[in-house]
Amino acid sequence: MSGPAGDRARGLGPADVRDVPERWDVTGSETAYDGPIFKVRSDRVTMPKGDGTETARRDVIEHQGSVGIVALDGAGRVLLIRQYRHAVGRLLWEIPAGLRDKAGEPLRDLAARELLEEAGYRAARWDTLVDIYPTPGMADERSRVFLARDLTEVPDGEIDFERVHEEADMPVVWVPLDEAVAKVLAGHVHNTLTAVGVLALRAARDDGYRSLRPADAPEE
Numbered sequence: 001m002s003g004p005a006g007d008r009a010r011g012l013g014p015a016d017v018r019d020v021p022e023r024w025d026v027t028g029s030e031t032a033y034d035g036p037i038f039k040v041r042s043d044r045v046t047m048p049k050g051d052g053t054e055t056a057r058r059d060v061i062e063h064q065g066s067v068g069i070v071a072l073d074g075a076g077r078v079l080l081i082r083q084y085r086h087a088v089g090r091l092l093w094e095i096p097a098g099l100r101d102k103a104g105e106p107l108r109d110l111a112a113r114e115l116l117e118e119a120g121y122r123a124a125r126w127d128t129l130v131d132i133y134p135t136p137g138m139a140d141e142r143s144r145v146f147l148a149r150d151l152t153e154v155p156d157g158e159i160d161f162e163r164v165h166e167e168a169d170m171p172v173v174w175v176p177l178d179e180a181v182a183k184v185l186a187g188h189v190h191n192t193l194t195a196v197g198v199l200a201l202r203a204a205r206d207d208g209y210r211s212l213r214p215a216d217a218p219e220e
Contacts, residue, residue: 019220027055037099038063038139063141065100067111068193070129070201071121071148077174078198079119080189093173093183094191095145095198108215111146116154119172123148126215130200134192145197146215147204177202 025046033040071079098114
């Protein structure tokens with residue numbers, strides 16, 4: 001490799017591929033929007049440029065964070081729900097997911113609550129499947145995707161939760177894992193947590209689930 005990209009990569013190898021904390025200097029910041037779920041701030045960021053620096057504006061969505069749940073049944077199928085997403089003007093097939101909207105709530109407990117409320121299932125076995133930043137170019141949202149197994153369906157009468165708005169009528173479909181992978185690769189399924197979760201599950205299954213981390217594994 002030659003040129004600037006080669007210069008930046010010189011001395012680095014596969015062992016160095018691990019995301020690490022870094023924070024460039026911010027010379028000024030203002031809030032452009034402050035809403036109930038997220039807010040938007042505009043930062044003036046000092047960035048390296050050659051032998052000096054330059055300052056550029058970067059807008060950041062401050063997000064509560066989220067969790068997603070890949071629920072896998074004994075037949076090797078994953079649970080998908082369909083939900084209207086106004087921003088993209090589509091009905092999207094997704095794994096159950098939810099916001100980190102209760103301060104101090106363990107992520108595994110949040111995931112269990114979302115799986116019950118959105119899909120009507122409880123799981124006896126939980127593992128961490130993957131941690132991601134869904135849109136790091138614009139948002140600080142962190143998402144943990146769990147793998148939920150040993151599932152039990154819960155009758156509607158035992159669920160103390162009322163689904164409203166987009167969640168009021170969400171169909172549930174069980175899809176064989178390999179078929180779900182094929183739908184992601186074919187461009188039929190677009191949701192970030194769903195695509196990442198389905199592909200990560202196939203990788204985990206193929207290595208005998210040895211790569212899974214505990215449900216309470218720390219977020220790095």
